[in-house]
Amino acid sequence: MLERKQRKTRTEITFVLPADTPPGPVSVVGDFNGWDPYAHPLRARQDAMRAVTVTLPRKSSHSFRYLAAGDYWFNDESADGQDGPNSRVNT
Incomplete structure (x- = not known):
């Protein structure tokens, strides 16, 4: 899941996953x-989720994926789209 906060010249994107799915560090x-x-490792939150916030320029587009333990790569279903094998986020 992606959470967004628009600022004057930047956008804060918070990448959020359940605390235990997938297991191990992500x-x-x-x-x-x-x-x-x-x-940008995801850290535990008090709401049984884990997250990390990244600040990006406004009106930009970025490719990303998650990397979990065991070299397990996966995408975010709530992303703005796909860029080849990667998820895409627009600010």
């Missing part, structure tokens, strides 16, 4: 962080 990786699996 990161969001994309063109906004050089596809670095260590840059």
Whole structure:
């Protein structure tokens, strides 16, 4: 799930997943962080979810995927679209 907060010159995108699905650590990786699996790990929230927020320029489009334990890559069903094998988010 994607949560968005529009700011004057940027958009804060919060990537949200259930705390236990899939099990183990999960990161969001994309063109906004050089596809670095260590840059944006999701952290537990108090609402039984886990999340990470990334600040992106307004009126831009970015490819991303999630990377879970065991080299398990997956997309976000709530994304704005697909870019080849990747999810797409528009700000």
